Amino acid sequence: MGKATYIIVVGLIAVSLVGLLLFFLEGGGFGGGKGYGAQAAQAVLDYRSLGLVVFAVPLAVALAVLVYALLFPQIKVEQTTATTPSTPQKQVAAAPAQSSQTLEAVLRVLNADEQKIIKALAASEDGSLLQKDIKYKAGLSRVKTHRVLARLVARRLVKAEKYYNTNRIILADWVVKGKSESPPEA
Numbered sequence: 001m002g003k004a005t006y007i008i009v010v011g012l013i014a015v016s017l018v019g020l021l022l023f024f025l026e027g028g029g030f031g032g033g034k035g036y037g038a039q040a041a042q043a044v045l046d047y048r049s050l051g052l053v054v055f056a057v058p059l060a061v062a063l064a065v066l067v068y069a070l071l072f073p074q075i076k077v078e079q080t081t082a083t084t085p086s087t088p089q090k091q092v093a094a095a096p097a098q099s100s101q102t103l104e105a106v107l108r109v110l111n112a113d114e115q116k117i118i119k120a121l122a123a124s125e126d127g128s129l130l131q132k133d134i135k136y137k138a139g140l141s142r143v144k145t146h147r148v149l150a151r152l153v154a155r156r157l158v159k160a161e162k163y164y165n166t167n168r169i170i171l172a173d174w175v176v177k178g179k180s181e182s183p184p185e186a
Contacts, residue, residue: 005069012062019054073150106157106175113140113148118157118171127171131160134169 103122107115116138121129129137135145149169152158157175160167 005065009062009065012058012065016055016057016059016062019052019056019058023052023055073147102175102177113138113144114152114157116140117145117148117152117169118175121158121169121171122175127176128168130163131167131169 103118107118110118117134117140120134120137121127131145131149134140134149135142138145140148149158149160149167153160157172159170159172161170162168
C-alpha cells in the first residue's frame with residue numbers, strides 16, 4: 001500500500017471521527033431526550049442524521065480501501081532504460097550447468113504455483129513471457145497468477161515491465177546466469 005493510500009485512509013478516518021463527534025454532540029447518541037417518534041417525521045435530515053452520515057460513509061470507504069489494498073497487492077513494475085533487449089538465452093548457453101543448478105535450488109524453495117510460473121519462464125526462449133501467457137501455460141486463474149507474480153516480484157525472482165495493457169514478466173538475471181552472480185539483497 002502506497003503513501004498516498006495511507007494519507008487517504010487517515011483523512012477518511014479523521015472525517016469519520018468528526019462525524020461521530022457531531023452525532024453525539026447533537027444528541028443522536030445515547031438518547032438525548034429526543035425520541036424518534038413523531039418528531040422524526042418533521043425533519044428528514046437534521047444534525048443527528050448528518051453527523052451519523054458524516055461518520056458512517058467515510059469510515060465505510062476507509063475500510064473498503066484498506067481491505068482492497070490488503071487483498072490485492074500491486075505488482076511493482078520496473079522502468080527499463082536500456083534500448084537493446086537483453087538476451088538471457090545466450091548467457092544460459094554459455095553456462096548451462098551453473099544455471100540449471102541455480103534454477104533447481106530456486107525451485108526447491110518455492111511452492112507449487114510459484115514453481116509452475118518459474119518453469120514456464122525458464123522454458124521460454126528469452127526467459128520472459130507476457131502475464132496472460134503465463135496464466136495459460138501455468139494453468140492458473142488471472143487472480144492467482146497476479147498474486148503469485150506479486151510474491152515473486154517481491155522476492156526479486158522475476159521482474160515486471162509494463163507492456164501495453166499487460167505485464168512482461170522476465171526471469172531475474174541471477175537465476176538465468178547461474179552462480180556467477182548472487183541474488184540481490186532484500
